[in-house]
Amino acid sequence: MVFGLHRGDVRDIVLEPLPCREEAWFRALPSDRRAEMEHEHELRQRREFELVRRERAMPWREAPFFAGTWAVADLACRSASAASVVSALLLGGALGWAVVRFDAGANTAVAIGLAAFMAFEYVASGGWSVPHLLTFPAVGAVTYFVANRREDRFVA
Numbered sequence: 001m002v003f004g005l006h007r008g009d010v011r012d013i014v015l016e017p018l019p020c021r022e023e024a025w026f027r028a029l030p031s032d033r034r035a036e037m038e039h040e041h042e043l044r045q046r047r048e049f050e051l052v053r054r055e056r057a058m059p060w061r062e063a064p065f066f067a068g069t070w071a072v073a074d075l076a077c078r079s080a081s082a083a084s085v086v087s088a089l090l091l092g093g094a095l096g097w098a099v100v101r102f103d104a105g106a107n108t109a110v111a112i113g114l115a116a117f118m119a120f121e122y123v124a125s126g127g128w129s130v131p132h133l134l135t136f137p138a139v140g141a142v143t144y145f146v147a148n149r150r151e152d153r154f155v156a
Contacts, residue, residue, distance in 0.1 A: 062096055
């Protein structure tokens with residue numbers, strides 16, 4: 001339970017009262033100012049809860065981008081088969097979920113993702129060919145774009 005948030009659901013928010021509401025200076029304020037301060041406090045808490053909920057759901061939203069990148073890159077390679085495309089979808093999705101879940105930075109995500117994709121393609125096709133060598137930079141670029149987009153989402 002983070003900040004009273006259960007199961008990532010905003011409806012289960014348990015809002016904390018304004019910490020200073022029992023202090024004399026707060027009670028001396030006009031009632032409209034007190035109400036305004038309590039409302040601002042509630043809005044800040046709700047925003048924080050929403051950010052926590054989004055962060056918890058993020059691995060499931062970002063994993064398909066990694067899975068799709070791996071599948072398309074596998075299809076671009078000369079030796080793609082149905083089994084390798086399905087494997088690329090599963091492994092790319094699992095890697096994407098893990099990278100986002102464990103909050104790897106953009107550069108770390110690219111390093112892990114590209115190394116894993118290169119190892120996957122080496123095993124799946126029995127070595128690398130020219131299409132593989134042309135596909136690797138594209139996989140790295142798309143992985144960086146997705147991971148960097150995720151990092152930029154919470155800056156503001």
